[in-house]
Amino acid sequence: MPRHAREKGPECMYHIMVRSISDTPLLFKNDADKDKFLRLVKKYQEAYLFRVYGYCLMDNHAHLIIDAQGADISRIMHGINQSYAQYFNLKYNRRGHLFQDRFKSKIITDERYLIALSAYIHCNPKDVINFTNKIEKYKYSSLGMYLGSMRDRFAILNRGFILNMFSRNLSKAKKLYWEYICTHNTSEKVIEIAADMEFMDEKADYRSERRVIIRSFTPPEVVDFVKHYIKDYDSNIIVKYTRTNMESKSLSALLLRSVCDMTQKDICSFMGNISQSHAAKLCARGIELLRKKSEYKNIITDFVDRKIS
Template identity: 45%
Template structure:
């Protein structure tokens, strides 16, 4: 039977569910879960989407993703394909890891988003150890929502969701915690199954329109790094590795460019080289303060 087309829009918030095939545990240890979160961080940098919450159980994962103008399939393919390659190398296996494609549901209104957030964070209550304290489960964003831990992976944009639970963060956290324990998982699942008519989801979100020009990106980086644009087209220039790396990621994120498009723009560089430059840029953004907000800085200059 042919696959049905996935319902999606680039402006949507999605409930993403990923599950391993029945005979394989998706996350065999904590290191696997950490690797998956690091991959989410990598592709969050590349595609500039927003993560509104997560919970990683042993055999499945729940993510709340605001596509923010990007294709959700592109996001999830990158994360899951990279994780499957890591998993198969680590455990010396071959073949598929994930059960079918990832599952996704579009969030259509505030009510659904509130319910979804509680549902995702309720998952650890199935484990006896966390039945009465799901906030202690390490691989869930609940403790970040409640202000009990810091976001060590710098992943979660929780403020938007929490604004639906109270007028200020303190009251929102109190309301959130109370609702979490007033709603058992069965009731939450029933609520999730109930869907209003599919209408536009009106919220205060600003969706990023990814139609920026590559020439503007090169001009911005040239000015930022005090170099000539000619260096982007020089094949062997160590001086420009950082500049090229930044250009690659900004084009992938803000122009919706594929490797072929980037290669045509910068002058016949290979897909493998583009992948290495992407990795270099993610490292720069994660470790060097002057590059940390470079995507946002560009958007402010050229929006």
């Protein structure tokens, strides 16, 4: 049976769930595995500028609330899942697929659903021994960060978007949100969400006052910006065999992927018929440059801010 096209849109916010395949009962065997997954979320967040409004990692599955901010959710999750599967297979000496089918996604349609969804996700640890009556202490859920009792170790969470729906006063918002969690974790709306884990396709999306990045910039704009940003005015990224400007090529490839919404095949064609594996390596190197060189860490946000200002 052919797969149905995934419902997506530039202003969409998503409930994402990933689960391990049946012959691998544990997607995360220990805390180190959960840490690795969250580090990968952070890595791809830096490249695609999406927001995370909530998450919970259980042993055999994970939930995330992702505001794609105009990026392609399929590319985001493909990068995270593929990187985690490679890590997992190498660490545990296994081969083959790790995740059950494609990741599941459901478009969040309104504010009430978003709040109820966050409650459902944050209540997941109640089935874990030692956390039944203290779900706020489960460190692989974002609930503790919402309440201020835990720090965001991976710097991936935006809690303000949902908390502001309760109150503009942070202390009051945290109190009201916790009261909501305590009184609604068995409500009909949350039970409805729990029963809806098949993630039927949705055609609506949730619009708000969020700033969505419309990723329609052109490749020449990107290349020109990168040249001036890193002061490499003589580089030519479309010369196939040159190795003298790898930083310029890597950063350009990353921005082409992130803000121009180009596929690896598109990048191959633009940069001189390089292979798709080479394009993937350039993008990966670009991400590493963002993480390792302080002078490059804001290049994507600086490009976006400059183009829309």
